[in-house]
Each structure stands twice: as C-alpha cells, then as structure tokens.
Amino acid sequence: MSVQGARRPTLAGVAERAGVSLKTASRVLNGEPNVAEATRERVRAAATALGFRRNAVAADLARGGASRLLGFISGDIANPFYSALASGIERVARDNDMHLITTSCEEDPERERLLTEELLERRVGGLVVTPATGDHALLAGELAAGTPVVFVDRPASGLEADTVVIDNRGGIRAAVRHLSDHGHRRIAFVGDNPEVWTFRERQAAFLAVMAELGNEGAERWVRSGAHDAGEARSLVAALLEGPEPPTAVLAENNRVTAGALRALGDAPGGEDVALVGFDDFDLADVLGVTVVSYDAVEMGRRAAELATTPHDPSAPARTVTLETRLIPRGTGERPPRG
Amino acid sequence: MSVQGARRPTLAGVAERAGVSLKTASRVLNGEPNVAEATRERVRAAATALGFRRNAVAADLARGGASRLLGFISGDIANPFYSALASGIERVARDNDMHLITTSCEEDPERERLLTEELLERRVGGLVVTPATGDHALLAGELAAGTPVVFVDRPASGLEADTVVIDNRGGIRAAVRHLSDHGHRRIAFVGDNPEVWTFRERQAAFLAVMAELGNEGAERWVRSGAHDAGEARSLVAALLEGPEPPTAVLAENNRVTAGALRALGDAPGGEDVALVGFDDFDLADVLGVTVVSYDAVEMGRRAAELATTPHDPSAPARTVTLETRLIPRGTGERPPRG
C-alpha cells in the first residue's frame, strides 16, 4: 500500500524484494517463459506485497517506436456521428491492446494542425482524422516515417493517404430518385458550408441527378451555410415562405434534418412537405423520417483497422467506400402538394 | 524530412547539429529564458532542418510523476449522455494541457476494473469514472498516492471519493408533482436495472413522492430491467395492455423514454397517455416530450476540474450536486383519460 509522497513501487523494488534480478522480475511480470516456478512465485508475492503496478509510460519508451495509443481527431465528440465513429475506433484499439485519445478540433484547421502535432508528439501508433478544410501535406513526412494516418468521412487535401468514406453520391442519388419517383420536381437541397467536402460531394450529386431526371436549373433549389440546426431551420423556413416553395426537402446532414423538421413543424402546410435526411438518427423511426443511412460505427472500425496496421509508404493509398441505404419511414413518401 | 526506417530526430541530434549541449537545445525548444538570441536561432534552425518533434512519452517519464493524460471510463461512448460528459471533460483537459483517453466499460464491473488498472499503468494525471456496480475499495491506495479519482453520475461503493452527481430526487419529485398537478394518479415508473445506483435513487424518490401525495402502494407501478429501448418498449406496452393501465408514464432515462415513445405510438389510445422523461435528448422539442433536464457537459466539466486538481488525501471527499429542471413540452401536460 503506497503512501502519499512515497515513490511508487518499481520493478527494481520488486526484484530486490524477491531477491532476483531486474530482468527476472520483468520476465515473470510479463509472463515470459523460462523461469523456475519457485522464482515466479516469489516475484509475484513481492509484487503484490508492494502493490506494484507497471509503468506503461516507461515501457512505451523503452520499447521504442510508437506508444500503445491511438489518436482520433474529430470535429466535435458530442456530435452523435463522431461518437459513433469513436465507438468503432475504440473497439479496434482495444483489440490491439491500445487506448484511444479523443480530441475535438471544432472544424478549425489550425486547431486540427495543433492537435495533430500534439498527438504525434505522444508517438501515437496511429492517427484517425476527420479533416477540417486545410492542407495536410505536412503529414507526408510522418507517413513516410511509418505512422499510419487515416482520414475518415472526408479525404485529406494535398496528401495521398488511406481514407474511409461513404458513397455520398450514391446516397444522394437514391434520395433524389426516391422523391422523384413519388412525383416531386421542386426539391430543395439544404446543407452545411460549401467548404466542407461532404457538402460539395452531395451537392454535386444532387445537381447531377436532377439534371439526369430532366429537372434543369436545380441550382436555384440549393441552400448552403447551415452549419447548425438553427441556421438550417431559418433556411428551410425562408424556402417555404419564398415565391416558389419546394414540395420536398433533402437535408444534407443530421443537423440540417433537425432544423428542417422544426421549420416544417412551424410552417402552415409544413406537414405536407416531403423530407429526406442524410444520416440516420435516434428516434427517426418515431418521427417517421425517411433517411439515407449508413453505419458510422463500422466506418470507425474500418478506419481504425487501417490505423493499426503499420503503414507501408511504398504501397498505394487505400480508399474504403461504405454503402448507404435509403430507409423509407414516411416523410419521404408524401406526395407533392400545392 | 525523415525517411522510413531511419530513427526519428532526437533532442541530442538537434543539439549536435546546432553545436550546443543537450540542455541548451532543451531550453530553446521549451521556451525557457537565458539563452542568447543567436543560439536560439541556431537551435531552431537545426530543429526544423531535422524535422524534430519532441517525444512526449520520454518527457513524461523524465518529468516523473503523472503523464499529461486524463482517463475517462464511461459506460458506452456512443451513448449521447456519455459523449456529452466526454465533451465537457475534454475541454478541461485541454485547458490543463492534457489529453483525454476515453474508454467504455459497458457497465461491466470486471471490465471497469481492468480499464482502471490499465489507465493507472499509463500514470494518468486523473481519472473520471462512471462506476458500474462493483467495489471500488481497491482505488484507495491510488487515491492515497495522490491520483485524483472522481466519480461521475454515480458514487463509488466502498470508497470515499470526489463525486459529481445530479439531484436525482429533486428531478423525480418535480416530475411526479407535475403529473400529479395535471390530475394523474396512475403513474407508472419504468427504469433500468435495480443494480444501477441512479435507478435506485430515482425509484426511491418516486415512491416517496407518491406516498407524500397520498398515492399509496405505488410499488405496483414500478417496472425495472429496461436496459435498452427495446426492453423499455416491451415493459410499457405490457403496462398499457394490463388490467390497470397507467394514465402517465415516468421514464427513468433517455433509452427508456425512447422505448416508451414507441410503445405509446403502437398502443391504441397511446397518444392520450402522459409521458415525462428523465434526461433531455435531441429533438425532444420536435416530439413535444416533457423532460427532466440537466447539463451533462457541465457535469463532465465539473468532474474534470476535480480530476485535474492534485488530490489531498487528508481533505474530506467533495460531492458536487447539479440541479435539474423540468421542461414542459406537451406529453407531460396531457390530462388523464380512461
């Protein structure tokens, strides 16, 4: 039982107490073979008597190379999407006897850079990043040094690296076609900031599919800049009050969907406007919201698997694309009206 | 620019290249005073030329004491409640120049014990734990050694330690009184497993308030064992189909609320049953669900503040209790019927 102020028991202390050398004590405590059973017992007894607990910091240093830590730079850990990612990553980390350091960069490239630097200083064994807009070329050296860096949800810019994304275009295509099949032509697309890669992908797909369907000039149905639910609510409200109100809304992410739901709830006749949301969310079934869904936990898992595999700089960067799936629940099947 | 296989540049390397001693290089890179500007420049130049990045593992070890890591043992990081906690904790960690290690114990005491051990091996500077049921007496030694261990959401068992909880009893009291004020007497209380401390607190408060209100024998309105939304749904459905259906349901946590909503949606006349949920949740406003709310991010912050302050074993354990607040949104104001 240690006392405050007193140093913590060390391996050397255990060895001394057991009357063996450091190396032998190390052998026993790491379960290595070639130790006499009697010695083993003595060392174990000494360890428990002293309340010994190995120092993983020292172990990581002595072992050289990377620490048994995995880094995750998210946009905001309180966002369910990121915590689902974190959940998947953590499981894989655990399977590899590693711990997960989670950080939030709040979509700020400078903060992301700083966090990246800090995590690399900790000599993380791998790094999973949801990249904010910004240049990632600085990581090239680190990659070359063998640290696996994996980008998730969005690709890096200025750098070839392993990436895990979802099939954004396919998801949007399914959503637009679904609405079109139900008779909609005045379909609005409301999303986050155009600086965000996923927005641009989804917007491009939206415009492409609208054009394919003979629904030209869809640019006028696009609204961007909704970074949170409140802004999304305003944008959708303005659309509904505008001169040419849409009969359907395609929300680009979960926060936009939340804002859109509120706007539809406020507006007269809002319950007749169709809605499809990108990203599934809790209670979407109760609300009856049709969504484009995918498995965020699996996404984290896949990213972590890449991030726990030693990086081979000579191999080409890998890209994993996960499928999306449209789940009809009601709001997406409303017929156009007005 | 480092190359794979090549060792990473070290402080010694920088010093050598700059033609100064290790200590001087250290001074410059740590921004310490008393170095000639010219020397400073040379060291900086050498560092950038070599692509030097300090090794935080080595620094932590050399400095002795704890590492600049904070540990968080949650039930399940994918649960919005825990990720809100994590968010609050991370901010405080950052303010203290520390990183956060997040782990999930899935309410398994054995796993919690293991994780605790692992984090202590990493020599975390502090530990925030949402304790599963189990004994925490083993941590006494660690506390005595000065590591701040803080329990959040639930107190430890068998150990006096800093704790951050919410006013569970006050929250339940407000909810039951609210329903009573709206004319309800057949109020069901549906919750998680009785092994969970919060359940017991809330259940006890429920029974006490019911008795105060002259509503005796409320035990028959208690249902437990709903650890997830699916189980909650079944329990509520059974209640509604039973011989004495309640006119109001008090859901003990967010998962139970989700299940209850689904059950009410299924049952004929379910839209007339009142509902109050403990824990606020996203889109509760859209769904119009009355809840007992509190600030989980703040909870994490308070816990982290305690966990980043050196523990004084001679001081008595502190308990922080955060207030709850009832937010009427519709489901809690339905009059009794039937």
Place this chain on the structure above:
DNA sequence: TTGTATGCGTTATCAC
C-alpha cells in the same frame, strides 16, 4: 549564458 551528469522505469541484448 551554457554545459555535465544523473535519473526516470522499463525493455532488450548477451553472456553466464
């Protein structure tokens, strides 16, 4: 203003 020497608590190499 700059440098020397030693310690941090492990792991790992090799010899015995």
Place this chain on the structure above:
DNA sequence: GTGATAACGCATACAA
C-alpha cells in the same frame, strides 16, 4: 534459468 548492463529520449540539479 538467471543476471549485468546498456539503451530509450528527455528533464533537471548543479556546476562552470
């Protein structure tokens, strides 16, 4: 089977 002894990369009294 067991044990000296040297890394690991940095911090820090202490000296110059």
